Amino acid sequence: MVTTPGSTGRPPLASLAGHAVGVPPQRKVVSVLVGGQILGGIGMGATLSLGSLLAAQLSGSPAWSGMAATMSTLGAAVAAVPLARLAVARGRRMSLSTGALIAGTGAVIAITSASVSVFPLLLLGLMLLGAGSAVNLQARFAATDLARPGTRARDLSIVVWSTTIGAVLGPNLFGPGEAVGSVLGLPPLTGAFAFSVAAQLAAALVYLTGLRPDPLLAAMSLRELSVEAPRPRSGSLILRSNPGARYAVAAVALSHATMVALMSMTPVHLREHGASLVIVGFTISLHIAGMYALSPVFGWLADKAGRLRVVLLGQAMLLASLLIAGVAADSRTGVTVSLVLLGLGWSASVVAGSAMVAESVHIQDRPAIQGLSDLSMNAAGALGGALAGPVLASVGYSGLGFLAMALVAVVVIWTLLHGRRASAHAKPVTS
Structure with missing residues (x-):
């Protein structure tokens, strides 16, 4: 018997794209997404504000400081559709973890750019960091995959709310980040980027291990079991x-x-x-x-x-x-x-x-x-x-x-x- 999406029961396994897919409890899905959002928020909050200062320093002009937010927003926009396509093909688990790893890579590149004093390299790093914002946005939708219609907006909003924790904690890591950066021999203003690398790696691990079975693949399997589902459209x-x-x-x-x-x-x-x-x-x-x-x-x-x-x-x-x-x-x-x-x-x-x-x-x-x-x-x-x-x-x-x-x-x-x-x-x- 197929259970209702969002319930805690376990239906028979269904096959999708050659993978066996069960149905995880919705409460577990939301909890995992909240944990990933907190870590991802810390990673983003700890770096984006410093990105503008680093941009001004490497470019030699305060006029370029606004490029930090611009490149991050551009990165989030560019990553949105590819990550959504990856979710269809491999599930939310792979999509969200991949986005977090891309953001972590961006933080590494930002640190490198300061070490070699190359401004365009910083812009690339900040753009890749924007994938973390794309992950934060996609995570709220992941909360709706198995949600019941009567709680769909509530579950989505809880994941949105969890962003607050990272957004508040992240900027408070500037001081500790610089202390850690000094110990590690990192350039000034890049210590917090090391925290971002660790936070994004941790977020990727949370998504990879916690979203099993994958909520999107499970929801698509249930759809295929109940009716003949049409092919996805663009x-x-x-x-x-x-x-x-x-x-x-x-x-x-x-x-x-x-x-x-x-x-x-x-x-x-x-x-x-x-x-x-x-x-x-x-x-x-x-x-x-x-x-x-x-x-x-x-x-x-x-x-x-x-x-x-x-x-x-x-x-x-x-x-x-x-x-x-x-x-x-x-x-x-x-x-x-x-x-x-x-x-x-x-x-x-x-x-x-x-x-x-x-x-x-x-x-x-x-x-x-x-x-x-x-x-x-x-x-x-x-x-x-x-x-x-x-x-x-x-x-x-x-x-x-x-x-x-x-x-x-x-x-x-x-x-x-x-x-x-x-x-x-x-x-x-x-x-």
Whole structure:
């Protein structure tokens, strides 16, 4: 007898791509993903901030410091689709562990670049490190492979929440990293990259050993046992033919672009108005807390109240954030409140939108649409951050807040139209 996906029972083994596949308990899958996310988050948080300092040092100009975030985002975007394809072929276990190993390799290359003082080599290392971000994004979707429809958003949101731990711990390893680097004879500013190597290797080991049986292969096996599953389609084909998937991918990407556009310019705006680095750091920390700390709450709400309602709630908070940024740009308190609401709005929109991405198609098509969603999300964020600079220079922080409302308006209108179309057949894809 085949058990329901997400239950703790063990069905008979099924064969997929020549491998015997059982069904792991969903609780175990989520626990493994949380552990991997914490380690991966430490690895990323310990290095990306130092990457900008290292870029300025090796290039000889502070103007190149922004390339650290740019190359990491580019790396995450480039890795998203190949890792999704690897998940289809070999399962989440191989996909997530491979991405973590690539990120660890990037950290090694970054250390090497500082040793030989070659700036382009650093850019390559930072780009490969971006694969760690792609792993973090794919891990949230891995939590939905065997989840029941009634807990899918909650399980996804727990994995998203676990990112907070690594994001908080990582930057606090700067000091210890430099001490360890000094003992190991590493160049200045690269000690934390050694921690990143260790963390990414540990994350890869967690995925390799913990995701047995593989949740994606198990879910695909169950699909094949219950019905004759069609062949997987490409992400672009799914977008052209599936309005639900098209909406969900756009909602996540546009919400991310809105968040990145305002957040990336906030440190610049605060510094121009005399704020200390302590104030800037505290404001960004509160923003990051808003992004992740309440994600389980939004996941629970998405399961109970519906995905579209939580997307609209997220857009309402994004709109409030942009409005406050527009009218209270000269107030540090106003900017701080705006950034907290920005993080909360992002969290609600991305958690609910990601759940919709996962359930808009059958299991065999999920990795393709999820990879394309992550690619779109990173590309939209990079574009939003790139355009925000010229907008800030032209119309100021207030103008940036008001102009970004156009992105929110697109998502709100699309959500209302999608809700009307979907009302006749609102039941999500469950397999």
